[in-house]
Amino acid sequence: MATPIKILIVEDEMIIAANISLQLSSLGYDVTGIIPRGEEALTNIKQNQPDILLMDISLKGKLDGIETVQIMQNDYDIPVIYLTANADDVNFDRAKATNPYAFISKPFKKLDLQRAIELTINQIHCRKDSESSATMTNNSPFILSDCIFVRHLDKMVKVVIKDILYIEAERNYCRIYSKDKEYLLVMTLKDMDEKLPQKHFIRVHRSFIVNLSQIDEVANSHIVIAKKAIPVSKILKEELLNRLQTI
Template identity: 75%
Template sequence: MEQPMKILIVEDEMIIGANISLQLSTLGYEVTGIIPRGEEALIHINENQPDLVLLDINLKGKLDGIETAIEMQKEYPIPIIYLTANADEAHFNRAKATKPYAFISKPYKKLDLQRAVELTINQIQKEQVLEKETGGASSPYILSDSIFVRHHEKMVKVVIQDILYIEAERNYCRIHSKGKEYLLVMTLKDMDEKLPDEHFLRIHRSFIINIAQVDEVANSHVVISKKAIPISKTLREELMKRLQTI
């Protein structure tokens, strides 16, 4: 017997939270809780591990919704749908970095909520199929000058000097090399731990770069093969040091 999908609602307007909970329950989902604060949500997630989190961006308390998502994603790769009454550019860009599956504007329409949840579940199922097809064992074999990655049921050799950068996509990483891309079923954190330090540097929570491929360095980003890649302020100095040694 299939278990219903478990959904956590993190919303500090309790009437809205209760309405969402009622609708989700009517649609056959299991609501694990309606939590008003981000810090409380993290405790709940640790204890219950829902399958999906509906998360209000503008939470009151120590953590807003985006900060809550960032903290959660350090431990649990749980899909997020954001609820927001404030869709300005700054909030959107901050939220986008956490790779949510959807945004729902408040006041929300019932059909928007239903469709966003259904589309998210559909995407999660596709990702699970991909993981099964690749055997969940796409961990690369890393040698001194190359990486072997699983691609279309084969192990393919990717020369390290041809790799441009590696990008996080939720539980996956995408290797961008000259002319080709490879999707791996592993987190960027795990990838970072396996790669040789002399060639690669993680410059942002979502990006690892091949230092030898950097074309330009600006205050907030680097350019590799015409792609602007954001760089954390704290890592820019480290990158400059490393560039001087290659």
């Protein structure tokens, strides 16, 4: 079952806000809050980041809706739909500079709201698809929960995580050793370590990351995987032993 889209309403006219909330709930969306002030909205976003921000431009308080969005965008990339009863050129140009996904002029019908949100969700999905494609076309591995896709001979090929034995650094490259193949990636071992799922892998040496499930032996200064002796640094050995005890 798909998780409902989370929407935060920032609107200081509480009757309008409550009406919007009822409409969104009836359409199957998850309203994470109704907030009247920009300052409170920024605090709420830190605690529970929504998928879409429905923002009234003319908020009372220190921050109006556009200023609130400008501050929010320093830390978050949340699609914004503006609500406005005052669509003058100055406010429109200020709002446009924050790249909103839609504008809704008050008073509005339920269908206006529904369509603006559906169009926003469609744009979110399109953007995610294009980001995935971009990731697939560069040399970085595309990492999923049970496999990674790596570039090999001008193609992205699937490598099952449980089949990876270890990864060795070669200057600014990484060489992945799996059960039946090797893959050379243009990526540092540090970057690879940050991207790989931590429950499967551990860095045991400045030049090696290993798959915990593939370790055959643990000696004083090295481990053995598929008959290959891999050095283990003193600093990292304690963490390795702790991890082995928990799996």
